[in-house]
Amino acid sequence: MKNQLNDKLIIGGCEIKSRLLLGTGKFSSDKLIPEVVKASGAHVVTVALRRVDFDARRENIVSFIPKECILMPNTSGARNAQEAVRIARMAKASGCGNWIKIEVIADNRYLLPDNLETIKATEILAAEGFIVLPYMSPDLSVAKKLLEAGAAAIMPLGSPIGSNRGIKTKELIKILIEEIAAPIIVDAGIGRPSEAAEAMEMGAAAVLVNTAVATAADPVAMGRAFGLAVEAGRIAFLAGPGAVREQAEASSPLTGFLHEK
Amino acid sequence: MKVNVNGEATDVQEGTTILAFIEGKGIRPGTVVVEYNLEIAPRETWGSVKLAVEDQLQIVSFVGGG
Amino acid sequence: MTVYNEIAQYDDFDFTGYFEQVREDEVCRILAKTRLSVLDYLTLLAPCAENCLEEMAQKAHQLTIQHFGNTMLLFTPMYLANFCTNQCVYCGFNMKNELPRKKLSPTEIEAEGNAIAQSGLKHILLLTGDSRKETPVSYIADAARLLEKQFTCIGLEVYALSVEEYAQLAAAGVDEMTMFQETYDPVAYEQLHPAGPKRNYHFRLDAPERACQAGMRAVNVGALLGLDDWRKDAFFSGLHADYLQRKYPDMEVSVSTPRMQPHAGGFPPKTIVTDLNLVQYMLALRIFMPRSGITLSTREKGPLRDSLAKLGVTKMSAGVCTAVGGRLHKDEVGQFEISDDRSVAEVAAMLSSQGFQPVYKNWQQL
Numbered sequence: 001m002k003n004q005l006n007d008k009l010i011i012g013g014c015e016i017k018s019r020l021l022l023g024t025g026k027f028s029s030d031k032l033i034p035e036v037v038k039a040s041g042a043h044v045v046t047v048a049l050r051r052v053d054f055d056a057r058r059e060n061i062v063s064f065i066p067k068e069c070i071l072m073p074n075t076s077g078a079r080n081a082q083e084a085v086r087i088a089r090m091a092k093a094s095g096c097g098n099w100i101k102i103e104v105i106a107d108n109r110y111l112l113p114d115n116l117e118t119i120k121a122t123e124i125l126a127a128e129g130f131i132v133l134p135y136m137s138p139d140l141s142v143a144k145k146l147l148e149a150g151a152a153a154i155m156p157l158g159s160p161i162g163s164n165r166g167i168k169t170k171e172l173i174k175i176l177i178e179e180i181a182a183p184i185i186v187d188a189g190i191g192r193p194s195e196a197a198e199a200m201e202m203g204a205a206a207v208l209v210n211t212a213v214a215t216a217a218d219p220v221a222m223g224r225a226f227g228l229a230v231e232a233g234r235i236a237f238l239a240g241p242g243a244v245r246e247q248a249e250a251s252s253p254l255t256g257f258l259h260e261k
Numbered sequence: 262m263k264v265n266v267n268g269e270a271t272d273v274q275e276g277t278t279i280l281a282f283i284e285g286k287g288i289r290p291g292t293v294v295v296e297y298n299l300e301i302a303p304r305e306t307w308g309s310v311k312l313a314v315e316d317q318l319q320i321v322s323f324v325g326g327g
Numbered sequence: 328m329t330v331y332n333e334i335a336q337y338d339d340f341d342f343t344g345y346f347e348q349v350r351e352d353e354v355c356r357i358l359a360k361t362r363l364s365v366l367d368y369l370t371l372l373a374p375c376a377e378n379c380l381e382e383m384a385q386k387a388h389q390l391t392i393q394h395f396g397n398t399m400l401l402f403t404p405m406y407l408a409n410f411c412t413n414q415c416v417y418c419g420f421n422m423k424n425e426l427p428r429k430k431l432s433p434t435e436i437e438a439e440g441n442a443i444a445q446s447g448l449k450h451i452l453l454l455t456g457d458s459r460k461e462t463p464v465s466y467i468a469d470a471a472r473l474l475e476k477q478f479t480c481i482g483l484e485v486y487a488l489s490v491e492e493y494a495q496l497a498a499a500g501v502d503e504m505t506m507f508q509e510t511y512d513p514v515a516y517e518q519l520h521p522a523g524p525k526r527n528y529h530f531r532l533d534a535p536e537r538a539c540q541a542g543m544r545a546v547n548v549g550a551l552l553g554l555d556d557w558r559k560d561a562f563f564s565g566l567h568a569d570y571l572q573r574k575y576p577d578m579e580v581s582v583s584t585p586r587m588q589p590h591a592g593g594f595p596p597k598t599i600v601t602d603l604n605l606v607q608y609m610l611a612l613r614i615f616m617p618r619s620g621i622t623l624s625t626r627e628k629g630p631l632r633d634s635l636a637k638l639g640v641t642k643m644s645a646g647v648c649t650a651v652g653g654r655l656h657k658d659e660v661g662q663f664e665i666s667d668d669r670s671v672a673e674v675a676a677m678l679s680s681q682g683f684q685p686v687y688k689n690w691q692q693l
Contacts, residue, residue: 023327030325048326051267051319052286052293060292061323074326086296090321093301094294161327178362179573188327210327240356254384257634258603 007238009205011183012099012131012152014070017043019200020230021072021185022223023210024061026162032219033064040223045069046101046208048076049091062096072133074101081120088125100125101155102134111161115142119149126150135187138172143180154180155187155208158199162211164191167199177203193222193229200233201241264316273312280307283320293322329533330570334511334563342369342559349373358386363615368565371611372558380607387613387639394618399683400642401671402450402482403443406651406662407431407470411456413523415509417554417587417594419662420456422523426660429651430461433473440474442654446646446671449688450480452505454662457486457525464492468499475500479688482547486524487534493541504538505547506531507583510555511563515597519554535571545579546571547622552605553587553596561608565615572619581620581642584609586627602631606638613639625667632667633677645674 009016022042024033037045045065065071073091078084081104088100102125104117118134119142126132131152136142138156146154156176158167166189167173177184183205190196196207209226216222263270266282273282279302283290295302296319297310312318345366354376357367370376371383408430411420419426431439443451453470455462462485471481482503483496493504510516513528520526535546548567550560564582572580586605587596609621623632623640625647632643647668648654649661669677675685 024325025327027325033325046327047323049294049321050324052288052322054267054286054288058324060289061325062292073323076326089301090294090296090319091323093303094323096323174361208327214325241359253381254388254637255380255606257631258380258606 007234009183011044011133014131016070016206017041018227018230019206019234020196020227021046021187021206021208022213023208024065024214025210026214027219028214030059030061030064033061034066035220036213036223037066037069039220040213040227042223042227043069044072044099046072046074046210048074049087050077070099071096072099072101074103074135075121076103076105078102078104078121079106080104080114081117081124084117084121085124088121088130089128092130098129099131100133102132113137113157115139118142119145122146122151123149126152133185138169138176140172140175140179143176147180147182151182153183153185153205155185157188158186158195159189161188163189164212165189166191166195170202173199173204174202193225196226197229197233197236200230201236203237206230262312262314264312264314264318266318267320277312278308279310279312279318282312282318283307288320293320295320329529329536330567331529331532333566333570334532337563342556342562345369346373346375346558349375351375351378354379355382358382358614365566365569368611368615369562371614372561372608376611377603377607380603380610383607383610383614384638387610388637390613390617391637391639391641395641397683398686399636399640399678400450400620400686400689401448401645401674402452402480402642403446403448403644403646403671404452404454404484404649405436405439405443405474406454406649406653407436407467408455408458408462409651409662410458410461411523412460413457413525414521415523415525416519416521417509417551417596419660428461430455430466431470431652433469435652435655436470436473439652439654440477443646444477447687448646448671449478450482451478452482452484452503452644453501454484455486457523459486459524464488464495467501468496471496471499471501482545487527487531488537490537490541493538493543497542502543503545503547503579504535504543505583506534506538507549507551507585508532508564508567509551510560511550511567512555512559515555532567535567536574539571539575539578543578545581545620547581547583547620549583549585549622551585551587552600552608553598555597557598557600557604557608561611565612568612568616568619572616579620580616581622582612582616583622583624584612585624606635609635609639625665626663627666629667629669629677633681636678636681636683643674643678645669646671 018041020042021044023046075084075087084104102121104114106114122132122134133153134146134151135155143154156173159165185206186199186204187208191212199207213222264273298317409420410428411422481501483501484505516528550564568580568582586600620641621639622642624644647665678685
């Protein structure tokens with residue numbers, strides 16, 4: 001268990017106490033959020049920014065989020081870098097801190113991010129002192145450029161937003177985990193706790209989950225299940241899984257010559 | 262007079278400040294962020310900035326999101 | 328930031344202690360991984376990993392086939408000159424050694440090139456001693472230009488140069504740069520290189536990186552095994568290759584695994600590197616860096632080379648002569664004694680019989 005003692009996730013200079021990041025969209029009632037946050041153990045919680053609807057009075061979402069959480073606004077709704085930057089600046093003006101999840105989506109059919117605009121927005125916002133976590137389509141050279149642009153972590157998608165289809169981009173995310181010297185947080189697509197555990201066993205630094213919890217029959221219980229799965233996956237990763245032996249094959253020895261006289 | 266609030270033409274009495282407009286809508290000022298003519302309006306200026314014809318006002322707040 | 332920053336992290340590292348705690352099941356666990364850490368690589372170099380050599384060989388063979396197919400690139404060195412201002416204690420060209428010094432004239436370079444080209448090879452490695460006076464960069468560039476017509480890939484193994492000089496040679500048609508650090512231990516390095524420009528450990532260490540910056544297509548690094556503790560030099564060679572590949576992802580990075588051989592200087596190796604040691608190193612390297620080239624020279628005997636062909640090697644020299652103009656005048660003294668004097672055709676036949684396609688040309692700059 002020695003590995004776990006020093007196993008800390010640091011992003012933007014903050015120690016993050018849980019490797020499960022939680023989104024707050026799509027809950028049947030915002031009143032569930034405090035309980036879900038507590039049951040899941042999440043420390044970083046995402047919110048979105050929208051124009052106030054003067055007709056439908058709603059309680060401010062922030063009041064449902066426990067004070068000890070780090071609030072990470074996203075830039076959802078942004079279709080290009082300029083809009084993302086504008087939303088980020090407004091979010092910061094609310095006084096909720098300087099974390100920002102950059103999400104630039106110019107495609108309404110698949111909701112896939114625009115990597116190029118995401119790089120541009122990352123560069124501008126990181127220079128302004130934001131702690132930037134860009135949501136992206138997994139691609140090694142884009143991830144490198146995001147890191148150069150000042151990203152604090154990289155958030156590749158597992159499958160399209162809200163699809164609950166699991167980690168379809170596994171091979172590409174594995175490459176990011178191997179090559180990128182920053183936390184890789186799998187965002188979008190994780191539908192079940194077992195998939196969150198799978199991401200963690202692969203060596204992801206964290207996962208971000210929203211739809212799978214918010215749309216569960218019992219979101220509080222599902223939040224807890226995700227919290228446990230993420231922890232289990234992380235411990236498994238640190239423990240170093242045993243060798244999976246390939247089917248024994250009658251292959252001719254390659255080193256026999258070393259023993260011949 | 263008409264000003265543009267959140268993309269819609271809205272009737273406002275002359276001399277209304279940002280703060281008065283917000284409070285008039287029944288919104289607690291601490292829960293929103295205001296962009297006034299494409300610039301973020303610092304909270305402390307809301308009481309003194311008077312809305313003028315065709316001003317652009319964006320009033321935003323946090324909602325659930327992932 | 329150079330590779331030295333990474334090497335220096337191991338200044339106080341207890342290699343002996345690390346090797347002692349390695350167990351066989353740890354080696355097996357590493358063999359199941361798809362990507363090894365630097366310390367995983369060190370684990371595969373531990374004495375205990377010798378017990379898993381066959382498992383390592385199967386994995387290395389499978390990775391090599393996966394990334395390189397059933398092919399083997401053939402090349403041959405051409406010694407342009409043996410003038411040298413260094414006193415490397417282990418080298419036949421040491422300035423203190425009395426042997427006829429010469430350099431090839433343009434006519435001789437063409438003639439030697441013709442002799443090599445007749446064997447079908449398109450891949451050549453040019454060598455000189457370390458003498459900026461006798462063999463300046465302009466001389467090497469001229470040689471490259473003379474050979475460009477006959478050889479689609481020209482490699483270089485000469486003294487350490489600046490970025491500008493490497494760029495000059497790249498412009499003259501040189502594609503690849505080879506530079507052996509000999510040993511990565513700075514203290515041993517100092518003792519082995521008592522005088523001459525090569526004494527500058529850091530200038531040599533950073534030379535492959537300068538070649539990357541100058542626009543060469545490929546670099547080849549390595550240590551001369553036997554000069555110091557081979558396991559440490561093997562480790563740092565891998566670390567060096569990994570550093571270059573990470574920092575310059577568009578470069579083709581290869582590693583050579585030369586062992587010391589007897590030669591005119593008569594310097595004995597500090598440690599004897601056995602065949603088994605050499606095999607372990609090559610396998611660990613292949614498993615650590617599945618896509619890197621591994622170059623095998625004719626310092627090794629023919630039968631051993633035949634067996635090593637399946638263990639991760641991707642490039643082999645053939646039809647080798649280590650003397651200046653040796654293909655024109657058979658009696659010249661070489662830099663080191665070769666142990667496999669088979670012709671290109673003979674090596675190619677051996678490879679074919681093992682199921683490899685011998686490749687003479689794998690690259691041409693457009």
